[in-house]
Amino acid sequence: MDYSATPQPARPDALGRQNASAAAQGAAPAERMHHAKAIAAITLGNGLEFFDFTIYSFFATVIGKLYFPVEGQLAQLMLAVGTFGVGFIMRPVGGVVLGAYADRAGRKAAMSLTLWLMTLGSALIAFAPTYAAIGLAAPLLVILARLVQGFALGGEIGASTSLLLEYGSDKTRGFYGSWQFVSQGLNTVCGSLLGVALAAWLSTDALESWGWRVPFVIGMAMGPIGIYIRRHLDETLPGIEDGTLETPTAEVPAPQPVRKLFRDYSRVITMGVLTTIGGTAANYIVLFYLSTYAIRILHLPMSSALWAAWAAAVVTVICSPFAGALSDRVGRKRVLCVSRVLLIAAVYPAFMIINAAPTVPVLLSVVAGLAVLVAFTAVPNIVMLPEMFPRAIRATGMSIVYCLGVSIFGGFAQFFATWLIQISGNHLAPAWYLIGCGLVSLLPLPWMRETAGRAID
Template sequence: MNATSLHSDSGAPPHAHSRATRAKAIAAITLGNGLEFFDFTVYSFFASTIGALYFPVHGALNQLMLAVGSFGVGFIVRPLGGVFIGAFADRAGRKAAMTLTLWLMALGSALIAFAPTYAQIGLFAPALILLARLIQGFAVGGEVGASTSLLLEYADDRTRGFYGSWQFVSQGLNAVCGALIGVALSTALTPSALESWGWRVPFVLGMLVAPVGVYIRRHLDETLVHAQPAESTAAEDIARPLREIFTRHRVALVAGVVTTIGGTAANYIVLFYMSTYAIRILGLPVSVGMSAALVAALVTAVCSPFAGWLSDRVGRKWVFGVSRVLLIAAIYPAFMLIHAMPTVGMVLAVVAVLGALVAFTAVPNIVMLPELFPQSIRVTGMSIVYCVGVSIFGGFAQFFATWLIKLLGNPLAPAWYLIGCGAVSLLALPLIREPAGRPLD
């Protein structure tokens, strides 16, 4: 495969295009990762329902643990997806990899949408849910690296933070869409209708988004410019970037994983678990829990471009470090407030503040990851770093939080989980050279 075949017919460098063209490209690039967060949002909202229908163990808290545990299972295969799809993206191009991940995401959504319940087919029911989460986790493992790398490769040296921030904007906006649909369904339907079929509707919608995303992405310019040996095998395509990453980029690998730990734990707790916490721990109505997630996602989406812009001006490390320290300082008082005053207004105010802090700490973090690696191994490197950090500390954040509450008998236990992850993530910051303003390649 030669380098010329990896470009669109226009032949122009992506950042030379008009503002309207670049805006369309940002929307197309971020669609797939946004779809992931749409599915994650509605899965989190209906975790209690899914737990009751597919994991009929004794005790509501045990059902919830199994439901959020199945949510986390998809993260186990993320590093595997990152390696295989990342290597594919570093050889065949970013567009081809992102098309593959969209179809895999649609397949996972379809399995969840149409899976019979435990009462209908017994143990095959939870097995189908687990299979769907594994497929989606494998897909997202490659999607995040490919789409984020493409965003940065579309930008110039002064705008990479802003461009990369739209990855997080898409996550927030799609979480907002999931929250709105969840609120609408919980309001319009009776509890029996919601449990019977209503919870499946968002997953059907998520399944239908994939063909639209493939159609939109067809006009994107490919940014991969290096040529791979025509005689190389699939095994060599995977082994080459792995060998280079683990020999020449070990420090970047370790630093990237460690920095990701704090941001991803905060992201999944604030954007997803807080709604479940409000419902199951604080005893608030389902509509309040969904509204809390809606506010958190909306604030995150609004703040993310500003966080990216600021990181272009003053540096990724400065924005990352200051905001993460502030988040560590705020998280325990935040849980104390909503536990002492479990009112609608207090919960929404707390998640709004935390959502803003999550945006300012997560955006420079996710932008720094592809900047750690050269173009020839960028998707593979970023995918491994991101997926390893997210797989353990993000995907199972809800499970760990629920387990800690049960183990310690303390409803404030999730705060300690976030504090620990955030503190550890700051240790790797001195290992990273400030990438803002420097040439990407």
């Protein structure tokens, strides 16, 4: 009998390989879908926190008038944007405390706590009586709220960015980490659109009476939504599952992450802070301050000037994933260095153009062009920071480095820009600030190691 045409049973090893191949093919789309949901959950939750924090900037002119009744519009604005910067003072504290908590109890637990704290800060601002009602207690309430929000955001940035990177691979961490910056852009898109709508629909009296409070009430209400969305994320810190410390099978959380960081990684922290200065100054001037600048310096109506923040945010949302993917292909340092040099070269001519032709189309065009460079310089920067630390102390390290760099040079960027205008009488003075920060931030790059495409754990 001829058995040549009879199907032969597959050998065990061949069958195993066939089954493994089929399982891998089936698992890959499922894993990609799982990661896509995780990115969406992290991005949305992070965006809600930044919405609560940054909406203050869009209404700085109104808040300055209601809570800081000093003589002169520029003086009111300085106090209002100074209070915006106060929130950044607590970021390093929040980064240390909540970052260490994220490295012990897990990323999910820390991110839920930061959302509750951010909700509390928004509630304080939303319902704070004005200076006319309670006097000095009014600005003190606003300052307290900003301190709470700054503390919360200091812990959020390290936990959420670490979680994004830990979902990615050695070849995709830049793309995954870029969604941190996307979330910041999305919150600015929503905040600026809401500001434009309120300024267009409400009278000046209504806006100053109650309209400016609406975004803070919305932000307060969205906190529990963000917490619910994040409940279904997978924890990436080994030995932590659903907030319960189990017997770890791999790396265990560092028992003293802060002490270990400053003992073993002080040089890395210094270089990371210096590098962050340039990106954060550009981010807060281009995305937030230019709309206020357009109102006070260029004398454009608020309903028109807020479109500048919207345009900048939309551009950063679109460009950030491309910046992250490019940094995966050609390296973080190369993308960061080239884009930052171009930004330094472009910023002074940009301010000259909008002052020479202070119209909405010119403002939007200039802001959009700067925002492209901001995205390509900020994304590789924010991705490099957590990559410099091992997993057990990553959230703490990222929080400390980022918050130290952002606290002064980002949080008070608007204050410094306004102060430079006041003391010099030159409307181009904010460009000097960006150029100085950009040059300083390039100094440590030659000594920083390239992290793209390399294992970090």
